[in-house]
Amino acid sequence: xxxxxxxxxxxxxxxxxxxxxxxxxxxxxxxxxxxxxxxxxxxxxxxxxxxxxxxxxxxxxxxxxxxxxxxxxxxxxxxxxxx
Numbered sequence: 763x764x765x766x767x768x769x770x771x772x773x774x775x776x777x778x779x780x781x782x783x784x785x786x787x788x789x790x791x792x793x794x795x796x797x798x799x800x801x802x803x804x805x806x807x808x809x810x811x812x813x814x815x816x817x818x819x820x821x822x823x824x825x826x827x828x829x830x831x832x833x834x835x836x837x838x839x840x841x842x843x844x845x
Contacts, residue, residue: 769824771795778820785816787826795828804828 766777771791778787784806789796798804805813809825 767820767822767824769820769822769826771826772828780820782820783816784814784818784820784824784826787820787824788816788828799828802831805831 765780767780767782768775769778769787770776771787774791776787776790778790785796785799788799788806795804799806799816805828806816806818807827807829808814809827811827811829814826
């Protein structure tokens with residue numbers, strides 16, 4: 763068994779620790795991006811764009827993308843048109 767698995771973060775292939783997590787794969791690509799995930803500014807998603815927990819286990823060929831974690835606008839949209 764190898765000590766690493768081949769994963770992709772934002773299209774960049776890298777070797778991450780076998781038994782590691784999605785966050786560890788992000789950190790292997792960019793420490794700054796990993797900090798943004800930790801702070802909640804960025805989300806880790808799978809190849810379909812669905813959010814995955816940062817502690818998801820790695821596997822060979824895993825594809826992760828990072829997207830901004832935008833806050834939802836919970837205001838009533840009708841209030842924009844009131845005078």
